[in-house]
Amino acid sequence: MIKLEGVSKTYGAGPTAVHALKNIDLEVPKGAIHGVIGLSGAGKSTLIRCVNLLERPTEGHVIVDGQDLTQQDSEALRQSRHQLGMIFQHFNLLASRTVFDNVALPLELMGVSKGEIRERVEPLLDLTGLTDKATQYPAQLSGGQKQRVAIARALASRPKVLLCDEATSALDPQTTASILELLQDINRKLGLTILLITHEMEVVKSICHRVGLISDGELVEEADVGDFFTAPATRLGREFLNAFLELEPPQALVERLEETPGEHTHPVVRLAFSGANVATPLISRLARDSGVDVSILQAKVESIQGRTLGLMIAELVGTPETTSQALKQLESHDINVEVLGHVQRNA
């Protein structure tokens, strides 16, 4: 449904040029919810703005539903934009219009008749739970209600794609959850393809099917959400995951960690179990089979879109031989093992 081919965006020229996006390839199939996560300034906003050409890419092609938007003239592009609804972090509602008239705006722009506007807006207000707010002005609404109006407005032109630019970043966690639920709902009911950008792992975890990680203008990692939460491929991916899961080793331990194993050190490992492994008593079995003692420093279980994910930080106490055997045993069980470092024995 959405295809970006070699999209680059450069501001300015020469040595002071800023490369906001570098050769991005991205494909979002019809009906998918695709997330792009990244830190501030990584290029997320530029990326999503390139999809409906609010920002024109310096290079590359943006293909939506088979149409190459980068090749279209301004009139054709305006028509194409009716296929691409967009919602924003700060809602961008017109303060001078009621809820109803805000939702009606895209239809007015398309020249839809008054009668048809009424017929099309009312079901949208119903879908977004705003029927009783129709005559109110945005200033009278809460943030969550405003974003619902923006969603209804974005759906008014019956788009095939919904672009969400940090749509929940200005909302509290509870409201975020209800907006995400609404997005998931319309994805299912209307078969709408959703591309969202966010800096919140929670958003990715709750509704995305696939996720891309953007860093310094480059898509550095792309994976199914279940895989991304079990075993991110990049260092940045792991940082996002650890910050989200709040699974960092205790500070006192971090200070004692050494990068290379010494004569009398134990490895400290982060283990990520998924699927059936979570329910298996692997640790006690490991202790029995390999003869190492496992000292669990931290552990938690997360449920990510029906998949269970177990995470643990543990110190493996044994001889170099037994601990390396233990690590092998863990890996053979398809557990993601990351050695964080080594600590001195009896320290």
Add this chain to the structure above:
Amino acid sequence: MSSAMLELILEATLDTLYMVALAGAVSAVIGIPLGVLLYVTRPGQILAQPVAQRVLGVVTNIGRSIPFIILMVAIIPFTRLIVGSSIGTNAAIVPLIIAAIPFVARLVEGALNEIPPGLIEAAQAMGATPLQIITKVLLPEAKGGIINGLTITVVTLVSYSAMAGAVGGGGLGDLGIRYGYNRFEPLIMLITVAILVVMVQGFQSLGDRLVRKADHK
């Protein structure tokens, strides 16, 4: 006070209202589009024309920097061309309009500047044409600010119109100078000033009420 004097005061009041109303209306009709043009042709805006915008900006500034009393005299040939005479109330309205247009334009531009840029972006994302953005987004969203600007313009016009006497324009200011100052009749001076104060108060509260009605913030 004689009834002739009262009649003079009444006539001067109506003259002032006439000058202010007509100059205000015409300068709004020309100044609002000019203000919109100043805004939408800025670099990065929906109809960016940086060079034309610069030129327009300079012309607007020149219009705003000429003292009204000088403007009034300087454009006498132009005034004669438009109204057929260089003296009288109508002749005073021409320089009032010329002075008010750039004033209105800058105030409108300022009002548009208050609109969050995200709204324009949202409209663009919906496939709005530049004209639709102006009529459906910019003008409605800036309505309160524009009315506020027009109120300021009208109040300024009341004070400018007091100088209309210089071209035989009549009005309260003229009456105050001729009777109150030149003929040493402080009562007349006081009355004209009092009427002007009431007039300005009236325009201001009317404007404020309209702004409140227009704003849903």
